[in-house]
Amino acid sequence: xxxLIVDDSxxxxxxxxxxxxxxxxxxxxxxxxxxxxxxxxxxxxxxVEVLMTDLNMPEMTGxxxxxxxxxxxxxPDMMRIVVSxxxxxxxxxxxxxxNVRHYLDKPLSPEVLRDVLTExxx
Amino acid sequence: MTSSPxxxxxxxxxxxxxxxxxxxxxxxxFFAFADACDRAAFDEAVAALPEPxxxxxxxxxxxxxSGTMCCAVPAALTAQLFDSFTGRSPEEPEPSAVLVNDLLGxxxxxxxxxxxxxxxxxxxxxxxxxxxxxxxxxxNPWCTLxxxxxxxxxxxxxxxxxxxxxxxxxNLR
Numbered sequence: 001x002x003x004l005i006v007d008d009s010x011x012x013x014x015x016x017x018x019x020x021x022x023x024x025x026x027x028x029x030x031x032x033x034x035x036x037x038x039x040x041x042x043x044x045x046x047x048v049e050v051l052m053t054d055l056n057m058p059e060m061t062g063x064x065x066x067x068x069x070x071x072x073x074x075x076p077d078m079m080r081i082v083v084s085x086x087x088x089x090x091x092x093x094x095x096x097x098x099n100v101r102h103y104l105d106k107p108l109s110p111e112v113l114r115d116v117l118t119e120x121x122x
Numbered sequence: 123m124t125s126s127p128x129x130x131x132x133x134x135x136x137x138x139x140x141x142x143x144x145x146x147x148x149x150x151x152f153f154a155f156a157d158a159c160d161r162a163a164f165d166e167a168v169a170a171l172p173e174p175x176x177x178x179x180x181x182x183x184x185x186x187x188s189g190t191m192c193c194a195v196p197a198a199l200t201a202q203l204f205d206s207f208t209g210r211s212p213e214e215p216e217p218s219a220v221l222v223n224d225l226l227g228x229x230x231x232x233x234x235x236x237x238x239x240x241x242x243x244x245x246x247x248x249x250x251x252x253x254x255x256x257x258x259x260x261x262n263p264w265c266t267l268x269x270x271x272x273x274x275x276x277x278x279x280x281x282x283x284x285x286x287x288x289x290x291x292x293n294l295r
Contacts, residue, residue: 008251009224009227009228009231010220010221010224011204011207011208011221011224011225011228012224012228014208015207015208015209018208018209056231056248056249056250056251058251084235085231085232085234085235085236085239085249086235086238086239086246086247086249087235087236087239088238088239088243088246088247090243090244090245090246090247091246091247094246105239106151106231106232106235107147107150107151107152107232108151109150
């Protein structure tokens, strides 16, 4: 199970990587991207089973990334997870038609992420 | 159609809601406890700092409402928050200034996001990328609040933290 972490904060990507490691769930490669543009390049080049993306990012937001992923239809089985400080109802409604499987609020607890990732393994 | 908030009195419990967001983020992600305080207690905590070296992070938010949020945090507390958030052990190398600034920016991002997620609004909000600066030695956070501004003061592990919100006057309809 390859995971792609998309966040413009290098520190947050490192923390998420560490949290994934603490989940005790078998994981393959943990890939990283700084924004939606970089994320698409990674997706085009490597298999990814889980996409974890922030929303507020420069160049290409997480919302725009998810819209493009949905538009292309190239990765239908990829689990899409949003990790964001925006926990508003309005944002969740905006993403409702983009096949987001889980919407996780920052700050993120390891237990929540473990339960989400375990879904794919079971 | 409702008018956009342009002062703390227009946002339900504006100061309290920012304080709640600060406490929530501090506790859930940084395993720290933020205790709300008044300006006098905040100033006392500032005076008690062994080293008055501050960092300030600021970002803008757009939507309903729109404005800016900034936080002022003693550098010693930022370093502490970094270790708590990342799980860094004492044996690991000291983090770079870039990563520490990244942490403070992310802290502000989470506080602002947590606050705005609970402010009544009809639209989504957007957050800018935070900007972080280290302030000159001897700088202390002080301000005379404009009518469109409000601040929340707190201590985290005994160290003072200030979060200031400025609402754009263009929010008025």
